[in-house]
Amino acid sequence: xxxxxxxxxxxxxxxxxxxxxxxxxxxxxxxxxxxxxxxxxxxxxxxxxxxxxxxxxxxxxxxxxxxxxxxxxxxxxxxxxxxxxxxxxxxxxxxxxxxxxxxxxxxxxxxxxxxxxxxxxxxxxxxxxxxxxxxxxxxxxxxxxxxxxxxxxxxxxxxxxxxxxxxxxxxxxxxxxxxxxxxxxxxxxxxxxxxxxxxxxxxxxxxxxxxxxxxxxxxxxxxxxxxxxxxxxxxxxxxxxxxxxxxxxxxxxxxxxxxxxxxxxxxxxxxxxxxxxxxxxxxxxxxxxxxxxxxxxxxxxxxxxxxxxxxxxxxxxxxxxxxxxxxxxxxxxxxxxxxxxxxxxx
Numbered sequence: 001x002x003x004x005x006x007x008x009x010x011x012x013x014x015x016x017x018x019x020x021x022x023x024x025x026x027x028x029x030x031x032x033x034x035x036x037x038x039x040x041x042x043x044x045x046x047x048x049x050x051x052x053x054x055x056x057x058x059x060x061x062x063x064x065x066x067x068x069x070x071x072x073x074x075x076x077x078x079x080x081x082x083x084x085x086x087x088x089x090x091x092x093x094x095x096x097x098x099x100x101x102x103x104x105x106x107x108x109x110x111x112x113x114x115x116x117x118x119x120x121x122x123x124x125x126x127x128x129x130x131x132x133x134x135x136x137x138x139x140x141x142x143x144x145x146x147x148x149x150x151x152x153x154x155x156x157x158x159x160x161x162x163x164x165x166x167x168x169x170x171x172x173x174x175x176x177x178x179x180x181x182x183x184x185x186x187x188x189x190x191x192x193x194x195x196x197x198x199x200x201x202x203x204x205x206x207x208x209x210x211x212x213x214x215x216x217x218x219x220x221x222x223x224x225x226x227x228x229x230x231x232x233x234x235x236x237x238x239x240x241x242x243x244x245x246x247x248x249x250x251x252x253x254x255x256x257x258x259x260x261x262x263x264x265x266x267x268x269x270x271x272x273x274x275x276x277x278x279x280x281x282x283x284x285x286x287x288x289x290x291x292x293x294x295x296x297x298x299x300x301x302x303x304x305x306x307x308x309x310x311x312x313x314x315x316x317x318x319x320x321x322x323x324x325x326x327x328x329x330x331x332x333x334x335x336x337x338x339x340x341x342x343x344x345x346x
Contacts, residue, residue: 017088017106017133018208019119022141023150023157024112024274024320025294027170031141031197032109035204045091045103047084049111084108084119085126092132105208106133112274112320113156113241116163117223137211140164142185144175144196146294149270151184161188162219165211172196174297191215240323241273246330248315251282256340260333261291261298267332270295271324277317278307291317 020028029048035041094100110116116138123135140160143150147169150157161167167185169178182194192215195202257279265272275293290302307313319329 014131015092015103015105015133016136016208016210017108017123018137018139019108019110019116019123019135020139020141021110021114021116021160021164022112022168022170023143023147023154023160025146025292026112026141026143027168027197028109028112028141031168031170031202031207032107034201035107035207038204041105041204043102043104045106046109047087047106048109049083049114085122085129088129088133105136107208110160113154115156115159117159117220120163120220135213137208138163138165138216139168139207140166140189140192141168141170142181143294144169144172144178144181145297147181148184149295151188153270158188159223161185161192162223163216164189164192165213165216166207167192167194168202168207169194169196171198173198189219242321242324242326244319244321244324244326244329246277246315246317246319246333251280251285252315252333252337253340253344254281254283255344256333256337257281257289257291259336259340261293263332263336264329265293265296265298267328268321268324271322272296272319273322274320275317277315278304278311279315279317280313288315 020032022028032046036044036046088106091100091103091106095102108119110119120135120138123129123133140163142161147157151161167189169181172178178196185192185194195206261275264275272293272295275291275298277291278288279291281287281289284303286306288304288307290304292299317329
């Protein structure tokens, strides 16, 4: 299918665009959700990119209109020319034509495995995009609890930090001693401001204030090509990484969910890079449980009042894993559910 990408509205002002990046489980979606509740950021278009076949994050960002878009066809750093550039041009065209509400700015949430360097290169290098959108800020989230381990193991995490204008340390309530991590971030991104947040609670005007692009550009130029990084091979992500999706129509007993999550975290440990999903629990019909976890750490379950708009009430759990057999989570869940139901036949 061909697309006419030549249209850029001459009447529309150049809109600021900010990149929100950070490794898996660092809290990007939570932060953006908080930002959109600020009246000053109500007219914000959000582009959410997720690594894997099924997206979760975009459904959890309640923008309430068609300017929240999901890109689940692949990681932006691998498909940036075909996906992101078209989406931004199409947003501009549709807003000018009155097909969607007008917007004043764009937040681009990358997947947790994205290398931001090619994304920024595409935004800077496309003449049409330069006329309609300008990159104002690169915001990188770093998980205070697991950030050091992610930096050790994943070149993507290091590159996400290296191009940051501002860095937000998330989960500082779980890991209050961040001195060593801050020192490491200062080496990777000298001059980048480091802020701390609990559940995304920071002033959006501070987060997305225009940043001096010169330090970022210098660090971007100094980055080794992705293919030269031992954790990045020819634009592909590290070996053994996989996306596993569990889907089910029937509600799950609460006891089975608890046992499943505990056993999964214990068995997979550091190989469970991210766990996120919405599950229907038999004891609370119509109130989906928001499940989130990183490595050994599972966040407390959040109970939503209803399914997100556009969700078809199917329970979905998405796992991003390293060297976990793709059949293991489904078989584990089936075994635990059978055991729970056998123990309570009534």
